[in-house]
Amino acid sequence: MITTKGLSRAFGPILAVNKLDLNIQDGQIFGLIGPNGAGKTTTIRMLTCLIEPTLGSAQLDGFDIRKEDDKYRIREITGLLPESPGLYETLSAYQNLEYYADLYDMDPTVKDLSIERYLRMLGIWDKSDVTCGTFSRGMKQKLAIVRALIHEPKYLLLDEPTASLDPASVATVREFISELKTKKRTIFINTHNLDEAERLCDRVGIFNKKLIAEGTPKELALKLWPRRVVIEVRNPNEWYAKNLSALSGVTFVEATGLRLMVDVDDPGVRAPEIVKVLVENGAEVSSVNEEVHNLEEVYLELIGGKS
Amino acid sequence: MRLRWDKVWIVARKDLWEFRRNKFIIYTMLITPIIMAMLVPIGTFIPLKDVLVEANVGEEFDYDRVHTPFVFVTIDQNNIDMYHDLSSNMSFYQEYASIRNVSIRSVTFHNCIIVNTTIEEAIIWDSVISESVVTSGMITDSFILNSTVWHGRIAGSSGTNITTNDAYRTDSDLYDVHLPAELDMVAFYRTLMDSMLILFVMLPAILPTVLASYSFIGEKQNKSLEPLLATPTSDMELLLGKSLSVFIPTMTSTLVAFILFAVLVDYFTYSFFHEIMIPDARWIVAIVVISPLFCIMGIMINVLISSKVSDVRASQQIGSLVVLPIVALFIMSSMQLFALNMMMLLVLALFLVGLDGLVFWLSYKSFKREKILVEWR
Numbered sequence: 001m002i003t004t005k006g007l008s009r010a011f012g013p014i015l016a017v018n019k020l021d022l023n024i025q026d027g028q029i030f031g032l033i034g035p036n037g038a039g040k041t042t043t044i045r046m047l048t049c050l051i052e053p054t055l056g057s058a059q060l061d062g063f064d065i066r067k068e069d070d071k072y073r074i075r076e077i078t079g080l081l082p083e084s085p086g087l088y089e090t091l092s093a094y095q096n097l098e099y100y101a102d103l104y105d106m107d108p109t110v111k112d113l114s115i116e117r118y119l120r121m122l123g124i125w126d127k128s129d130v131t132c133g134t135f136s137r138g139m140k141q142k143l144a145i146v147r148a149l150i151h152e153p154k155y156l157l158l159d160e161p162t163a164s165l166d167p168a169s170v171a172t173v174r175e176f177i178s179e180l181k182t183k184k185r186t187i188f189i190n191t192h193n194l195d196e197a198e199r200l201c202d203r204v205g206i207f208n209k210k211l212i213a214e215g216t217p218k219e220l221a222l223k224l225w226p227r228r229v230v231i232e233v234r235n236p237n238e239w240y241a242k243n244l245s246a247l248s249g250v251t252f253v254e255a256t257g258l259r260l261m262v263d264v265d266d267p268g269v270r271a272p273e274i275v276k277v278l279v280e281n282g283a284e285v286s287s288v289n290e291e292v293h294n295l296e297e298v299y300l301e302l303i304g305g306k307s
Numbered sequence: 308m309r310l311r312w313d314k315v316w317i318v319a320r321k322d323l324w325e326f327r328r329n330k331f332i333i334y335t336m337l338i339t340p341i342i343m344a345m346l347v348p349i350g351t352f353i354p355l356k357d358v359l360v361e362a363n364v365g366e367e368f369d370y371d372r373v374h375t376p377f378v379f380v381t382i383d384q385n386n387i388d389m390y391h392d393l394s395s396n397m398s399f400y401q402e403y404a405s406i407r408n409v410s411i412r413s414v415t416f417h418n419c420i421i422v423n424t425t426i427e428e429a430i431i432w433d434s435v436i437s438e439s440v441v442t443s444g445m446i447t448d449s450f451i452l453n454s455t456v457w458h459g460r461i462a463g464s465s466g467t468n469i470t471t472n473d474a475y476r477t478d479s480d481l482y483d484v485h486l487p488a489e490l491d492m493v494a495f496y497r498t499l500m501d502s503m504l505i506l507f508v509m510l511p512a513i514l515p516t517v518l519a520s521y522s523f524i525g526e527k528q529n530k531s532l533e534p535l536l537a538t539p540t541s542d543m544e545l546l547l548g549k550s551l552s553v554f555i556p557t558m559t560s561t562l563v564a565f566i567l568f569a570v571l572v573d574y575f576t577y578s579f580f581h582e583i584m585i586p587d588a589r590w591i592v593a594i595v596v597i598s599p600l601f602c603i604m605g606i607m608i609n610v611l612i613s614s615k616v617s618d619v620r621a622s623q624q625i626g627s628l629v630v631l632p633i634v635a636l637f638i639m640s641s642m643q644l645f646a647l648n649m650m651m652l653l654v655l656a657l658f659l660v661g662l663d664g665l666v667f668w669l670s671y672k673s674f675k676r677e678k679i680l681v682e683w684r
Contacts, residue, residue: 050533051677051681088529103318
């Protein structure tokens with residue numbers, strides 16, 4: 001479990017992270033979403049014991065990032081993918097992985113098997129002796145993720161894993177990360193790619209120097225907007241709206257053209273009732289949908305207007 | 308502070324992998340010192356080779372070379388007991404020839420007893436010289452007593468109460484020698500060897516500028532430091548590992564260059580000095596103690612520079628300034644402001660130990676994870 005309590009970091013007079021409180025359960029994929037310069041990288045660096053917090057504390061698996069002895073334990077159980085892959089481009093894929101495996105004190109036999117397994121997973125086992133400089137950016141990024149994974153860390157921290165990649169590479173890298181999701185490991189992703197966060201993350205935190213909101217993408221949408229059923233009818237009539245507002249559980253009704261927007265407490269229960277009332281009143285209902293707010297709308301609502 | 312040497316080696320090994328892939332670095336590291344080590348002795352001793360060979364008066368000596376058409380022999384008082392075939396050979400080559408009270412020029416003597424005789428441009432070996440004056444002679448394996456040797460060369464001989472001027476002596480067991488001036492050849496050899504000695508201790512301070520800037524700043528430019536710092540490796544292990552990866556090739560190339568240099572110098576000078584001149588105790592101290600200390604200094608200064616500079620070229624440029632104090636040492640030595648004797652070398656070693664400690668402490672202070680990520684530009 002990753003917990004942070006009032007985690008703060010200032011660089012001189014500039015406050016990069018302000019009193020961050022997080023609770024990330026094991027086995028989850030957590031996405032920290034925020035604009036550039038929001039302090040996401042600083043947060044990841046604090047969690048991997050690369051820089052000290054100015055105030056507050058954080059614990060990974062019960063180890064305190066501020067205790068000197070715990071730092072080594074934390075580094076052993078975490079794997080970091082920084083913003084740029086930082087592979088040794090003159091060395092081979094195998095050497096890059098071997099270097100890190102050795103730094104993580106891996107047993108030699110386990111190490112060899114593990115490197116082979118991951119290189120096969122990436123489909124570059126036959127190129128394990130080829131210098132990394134020749135690989136595509138997407139492949140380099142995947143290799144860098146594997147490098148962070150080689151010692152099977154409990155916590156994998158990815159800083160902007162798909163930034164600066166072309167769409168095809170983004171897709172392969174994302175697919176790769178989602179494959180890792182099946183394993184029992186906690187993944188912490190920094191991203192400003194909302195689509196990615198929505199697809200990959202169990203929970204997200206909207207973050208700009210401080211945590212603005214946290215929850216599943218759906219929960220966040222619910223906090224911002226009431227649940228809404230959108231009904232399309234072939235024969236609009238202003239009477240429908242008046243009739244629907246009288247129903248229990250309905251908080252707001254708006255009619256625009258062919259569409260009726262009905263805010264309800266529970267669409268699962270209310271939608272059939274609404275349709276029933278409409279049909280009884282002679283409406284020809286062509287479609288019924290619950291309005292879904294994606295993470296992008298949530299993000300823009302929370303951050304977009306402000307920055 | 309945590310320090311595991313196997314981790315240090317893992318860090319160093321990776322850098323060595325990288326250097327091995329970079330031909331340019333290998334060339335700079337190895338070829339420059341080797342060329343220097345070869346060119347200096349060849350350039351210095353080949354022109355001297357003739358001089359040195361002439362001094363080599365031994366069994367294999369080519370007698371014809373000293374015979375000239377203008378050789379003449381003056382025998383003053385006809386007190387020669389025996390001489391052999393003077394007209395054809397012009398050599399006193401007989402067993403136990405005894406030459407007394409004569410004045411002789413351009414003659415070779417072997418197994419002679421020379422008493423109260425004035426000899427010019429002679430080659431004398433396996434002989435006894437007493438109460439005589441030898442000018443421009445070459446005396447080898449002889450016993451010299453109460454005599455004066457001018458501008459000559461004495462090798463493998465012994466004797467007592469001798470006055471010499473400008474005579475080169477090696478391997479000789481001479482007592483009561485009156486030496487009016489420092490011997491040219493030996494003095495020249497000493498100066499040359501002293502400057503080479505400084506060059507060899509300088510080398511390990513200069514060579515790291517290329518490698519160290521690559522090892523530290525290269526990693527910074529490549530942005531590979533951050534994931535590295537996130538591994539369970541202590542700052543000390545990283546610093547030592549990276550330094551070791553520079554130290555190993557630097558000292559290897561210095562040693563290879565030195566061995567080559569020593570072999571060449573000894574090859575050229577053995578015939579003259581009749582002993583192996585390099586390595587002597589001074590060279591051993593210089594190569595085994597002082598060179599590594601300079602190497603450590605060079606590396607640590609480069610670490611310090613790396614913490615302030617983000618460009619490999621800028622770092623190399625600044626790093627080359629490390630040479631300045633050593634160049635000062637070089638100049639002071641060639642101006643003979645001090646002698647590079649054993650005492651001086653030990654003092655220098657002690658001073659370097661202190662200096663290395665200081666720069667190591669400073670670089671260790673600058674080599675902290677947080678500083679590297681936040682402050683290193």
